[in-house]
Amino acid sequence: MPTFVYMTRCDGCGYCVDICPSDIMHIDKKYRRAYNIEPSMCWECYSCVKACPHHAIDARGYADFAPLGHSVRTIRDEEAGTIAWRVTFRDGRVKNFLSPITTVPWGTGIPDFRNEPEPTEAERNSQLLSFEPKYIRMDDGDIATLKSQNLEMKEGVYY
Amino acid sequence: MDFATTPLAAMAGSAGLQTYVVIMLALVAVMTIMDVIHKKSAKYFFEDSKKAEAKVKAGIAAGSKNCSVGFEDGRYREVSGGEKMGAAVGVVLNEVAVSGEFDSTKPLRRFVHILTMYGTILLSAATIIIAFSGTGETVSLAWNLGALMLFVGSWWFWFVYKVDVMSEGNSWTDIDLRRDMFSLSLMAVSTTALGWSIWGGAVWEILAMLAGISLFGGVYWSKFAHMFFKPFAAYDKRIKKLSGALDNLPHETRFDKSGAVVAQQRDRHSMELLKDAPMNMGLGIKREGPNHY
Amino acid sequence: MGIKTIVEDNIDILVAGAGLGGTGTAYEARHWGRDKKIVIAEKANINRSGAVAQGLYAINCYMGTRWGENNPEDHVRYARIDLMGMVREDLLFDMARHVDSAVHKFEEWGLPLMRNEKTGAYQREGRWQIMIHGESYKPIVAEAATKNADKTYNRVMITHLLMDESGRNRVGGAIGFNVRTGNCHVFKSKTVVVGAGGASNIYKPRSVGEGAGRVWYAPWSSGSAYALMINAGAKMTQMENRIVLARFKDGYGPVGAYFLHLKTYTQNAYGEEYESKHFPALQKMVGKEYLDMEASHRTHRPIPTCLRNHAIIQEVAAGRGPIHMVTMHAFQDPHLEEVGWENFLGMTVGQAVLWAATDLDPKYQNPELTTSEPYVMGSHATGCGAWCSGPADVSPPEYQWGYNRMMSIEGLFGAGDAVGGTPHAFSSGSFTEGRISGKSACQYIDDGKAEGIVVSDSQIEKRKAEIFKPLETYQVGRNEIVAGTVSPSYLLPHPGLQRLQKIMDEYCGGVTVNYMTNDKLLNIGLQKLKIMEEDLEKVGAEDTHQLMRAWELKHRHRTSECVMQHTLFRKETRWPGYYYRGDAMKLDDKNWHCLTVSRRDPETGEYTLEKAPLYHLVGDMEDKALADMKKSEKKPAKKAAKAK
Structure with a gap:
């Protein structure tokens, strides 16, 4: 599931470009919005998805083995200290998750x-x-x- | 520079200027329509909102039936006519009027966008007024102010907030003429308008006219046409939030909008570690801006 | 070309690559070197870089001495048998005796570690693994590093180490470039700790298109951990010990929590248990010392990972595939179902995406398993890496030359994948190794060992020209063709990578040959790699992003060459299930109960390989119990032989 960017949600803020470990989220020069320049080097690590303040990035399963019509989306809320996931199957079934990402205010204790x-x-x-x-x-x-x-x-x- | 007069004054109401303005407006209209037809963008928006509506209907009917982990109860609901109206007003007041779609962590970037947008609007509107109903002190002031705002906004944008410069560390000297034509045209229009206003003369006049042609004549090849869809997209987003469609985003939270703890979530096994944790953890990696290079 | 050069001088400790290992170094070095200048150079953004960028759902290396669970020597014994004996037990023991202190700190920093409600101890997944909600594992340790470093350079890829020219075999810093701005970055430093990553994507992957990104190990792990050191002439060890993983098919989702915590198990396509069928023949290949079902039952000794792979490979080859993971029982428990999914969402989202895409709910359907393409790294069930000095109070003389985790080049240290012979470090162990290196580097400087380092401008200029050459090659060569990616005068990084993957796959035991190779194949493969090295002089890069890909390819190529050399040297099949030497299909303890050590001469490019002695930690109770058991077994076996 390489990532892709929704045209209507992206405002070109650059958070995904900044965070991508594979250096594959870049800015399209015409639309001045981000996109994945190299899907075969995308690990689907969701670092960009989690960093996007507009939830403009999503992932679509790798074409060589994943059929279309699914969705795995997330909201990482640093202030609440949680990450929420919603897994939607191709046939519409849904699973919702919520887990902690920190137990203390960020940076304290280090x-x-x-x-x-x-x-x-x-x-x-x-x-x-x-x-x-x-x-x-x-x-x-x-x-x-x-x-x-x-x-x-x-x-x-x-x- | 005299803000009370414009170099256009001499041509106020002239057939020449009127023709120029009409041609420019026609260029924008025709090219935008061509863009819409060619890209089928309007069709996309229509289909997308229909899909979301269908999803909400199905979601309301299904409840938690299709959900084996977590909760679906109360996620979806019908959006009333009043709410739709409210959403539309909200879009006009926020997204349209003050570029509210921009990420809140970069207020200056939003400011630059507002400067550029209102500069363009003022300059264009004043030109139209001068062409068709004559000049005056207020109109001249608007024309000059518009040009100045656009000048500051577009150049500031080019050096600092052009996204590949801001996010990718590209140099502002990297120019791709076709892709950058829109931004460069904005800079050219404002610069030549100001130059013409300050120094006058045929050279500035011709340059200003040419800059206008490159700006409006390049609509088809720039992302200009896209901005007409931004309000529709913003409206769509608000409706999806109200209806719970949310583009498939999760709706699980530790506490709801009022700050109250959501008991259903707190009692989940996975959330045990946060039972007694502070309600606000502050910011982690989002404390820093997106400029790590 | 006007390329800006940015020089950072007078560095005491340079961290080259800040994954879990490098962050451990930057953090710990500040404790022992309050006034030292600590600088980090990281190819990506330190907040999400390295193998843990995505997060983790378990910490796989935690002793739990605090709860009376395991001692360091237990871990050594476990890693030793899992790697068929070939480990540096001094380094393992050293890491294991420190690792808990890192984990206890992580908890203090906010990393959510699950607790066992009944015992109050950390929730165990298996004997060694504890369960965490580790989505923000990397951001948390990154903050510990950046807070204590003087400066963190993000998006700077280190391409070469800089060497001291005063006549000693000593490091003098590192050089690289910023993958965004294209600036050249020179780091003059007294010590360098290599925290870079192992190598994914050097073998042809099973996936054919976009899915090539869904590698088991991160696609940005480009073998820099090895290429930097090999190119500098450091001694390497156990580079033949690549790893093959049995994972959920296509998504390569982890199986640890499934086997250990959810108690799922595998079966063949016909619902049969298959492992035990293959063990008698396998026992003949490797000997009873390494595969002894009774000993495993009696002493909880694991069946080595490679041998379990072997059973899968054999079963599939026999036409009884696919192998399934039986999840349908465990997933009827809603809590376990939640754990099963969160496990993926926490560290391999792609597997969750794949199941959603294929409507596969493991509650109602058993997913397929497969064996992956091989990977070269040193912190999972494999121990590739540099030949490093061990701790003074544990290591025998052959393993010890002054500073813990220092390589065969003075002032050059390593952590994580970079250190050889230390499998099963995982995240926490890599961080711990980084800490050890950080302290050692401080001691090395305090002892005055880093005085008088000379790094000439000509060395820097030479490297700089080399680094940016692909940009020039492309720009000039581009004039030859109309458009497209096909050029007779340059090779772009992506097709170059595909050539490397094909060579490694076909000649060095990849998936398409069922992990099989032999001396003849390896010799052909080495020739092909040599020719490829010539072509890599002509690699072209359109922009700085491709320049990074070009250097990743060069690093992967050098790593591959070393892997091929080591594979040729060890004339036995030590790890059936990882790879097979068709010309020596048996494990051979008589000749090969040793570690392999190589050195590539930076001037000539020639490799010399040697055997290093293998020392074992022995003497405690568990060893004795096992020995007693074996003694009692031997007697009836002898009688039976006589009777024949």
Whole structure:
């Protein structure tokens, strides 16, 4: 289902051009609206569909195996923190879905390390990564080592 | 530059100017009609709205019968005559009058469009008035103001808001004459009109006339004809929203328009993680404009 | 041509490609390098780039040590058997001991991780997988990266690494271009972490037209993870280990949640179980060490992915296809039906579209499965990638040269698909590897290893001319023809890609030959790739978008060549179901219980291949239980032989 753009809904705002991971949403120079320039490089990832403020982008199943007459449309609502889907079958049957896309206000909880205390020299020389060992087990347990797990590395065939 | 006079004053009411104006109007009309016939665009709109109507009727009849996951109850409804009227008024006041279809995250882009549109309307209307009922201070003011607005709008557009320049990082120097003829003509019309108004002279006059011909004579090859459909498309969109047809978009939301939580949705298994979550998560990737290059 | 060159100088850590691996690096490097200059170069928009652009419905690598579920060595054992023994167990162990800390952070950042109502632990899909609503997985980790990086360059494709010219085998940065503006971008950097992606679309796909976009791995994964390193002369490992996926037909929708959580199962066209029929013959090919049904029952050891593919391939070849996934039972449960659909909508929308288009409701009809065309990558059930140093406290001397995840070129690190021998990292493991590389790169700089790097202007100019050549080739050559895409003097990227796909398919074990190849075919294939390399000097690009496609093609071509070399080197059939060497149809532990390591000489283009020793993590309880079981089995087997 490569994407396509509805003429009457697109206003050429460029959000799809900006987001497309495959660089295939581009502006038609005459109509100054977006379209898919390379359908065989479209993953149907819906990144552009979700980004479009006008819901002007839709997808039509890949012609080499998908018959016409279906629709899978979505509204990704960042403020509500949800994504809604509506799957319409060729014969008219419908399925509706709603799922969360974040559980906290966007960006909160992500540290900017420049504002956090610096790591110690001992931590630098250890195998620990940031927020470890605490965040590995969320208790006082330490990072796993060969010794702690009673393991050794041996060359050869072992099965 | 004197806003109270126009270089057209000398030709006010003249047969020459009248002929020019009539030819320009005829060009627009004929080419737009040719475009509509050739592309069958009117037919498309008619069929699309019929399809949506049929969908609503079927949807009302079916209820949740064809829906095995989620809900369909109350999605579709008949749109009353009053609502249709309201939608039409809304289109005129919003989409037509103030370019309301533009994405709200780029207010300046919308402003540039409004400048260009009203500049064109003022300039054209004033020209018609001068040609057929003579000039005057108000009309002259409108003519000059229109030219200035169009000048600012069209050039601003070219350097900043032309969509491939804005979104794709193309240089404004990349010109495709046929595709860009409409935009270039707008720039030419306003520039020559202003030049003629300020400095006068036959050269500016001829340039202005030619610019007008390229603008109106190029309608068939530009997207100009399409703008007559924009109001119809906007009206259609409003009706589909009211009826629930919504171009097949989902209608599921966490909370309804009044901000109240939709219990049906909250209690879905998939929504468990948001049961106690804040009602407004703010903006994620939409915080930033679409210019990541 | 007036191409603008933008130079970003004095970078400490350059992240080349910011998928899950690269974002992990940018985030973690800031913790260990507060004043370091961290710069990201990403081919697309970091908010939706890489393999996770579309979202994910599961995190496939999570130990759950916190809930007493698994230990790192359990993961090593699982990945080892799944890959028929051929893994870097030091790197796997290292990733597995850190991965939970990344996942716990993701939850804090807002990624919706489902919880098991009864236990309070994360909802398991299978032993290793946890279920998420991961539509915004990538936007969330992207923010963690951009917040901590000094600068993020979006739409900049890295085409080459820049090398230090002071006489050491050391990296000095990278160069590429902006796919929108067409500007040249030079990054002079003390370290480079390659977070670029593996390769889709190097084998002829089953789909013939538009559907070629519905590849299993993202179409924008262009093998840059490998080409950048191979071209710089880095050592590569396990590049023969391409992967074939058993997936829902055409849409390539994932089957993990279906098998594990929904408890669906497969059967042949006649409703029969088919796997066990093929296992006795298969056991003769690979040996009981790798396919032992009893051991699998007793110890929950999985049947390797490739061997399950083999059963499908054999069953279809025997005329009993198609293979069906039996969904009709599970989908009668409304909750499971919802999960089944959300699974697709969350990560492979195309499969949902296909079912809607074909009126296939899995509640009433069992969908078909198929085996895909092969892919080359290093973070799913396959471990292609660079030969990297392991952690000092785990790795044996052959696997360790100072800095964790540093390649055989100083200052060059990797994450995700770029690191070889580390399958089953998936999203969370790739992010974790990125974090490890980020810390290592900081240590490398702090130890003064990055002093005195020289990157001359002539090196930059040479690369720049090379990068933009396709535009010139096209513009000049275009005058020869009236119109169209057919020219005798240049090759456009798309037909070029189709040639590559045909070569790889027919000579290196693609779908049309039922994954079969041999030494003769591979040698012909290598010759064809060599000629194609000459033609790639004449690749033409009409605009900057095509210039990107041209470089993706070059990267895919180089990756393919390395895959072909490795496939020729390993003279055995190690992974039946991924590919077969017709001239050596058996698994051969005597000669090939080893890792393959290659290096392409950047000057001559010649490959040298060698074997590297395979070390195993051994000693814990589960190993012993298995050993005891085998001991007790061996005795009666010997008696039976004597009786004969």
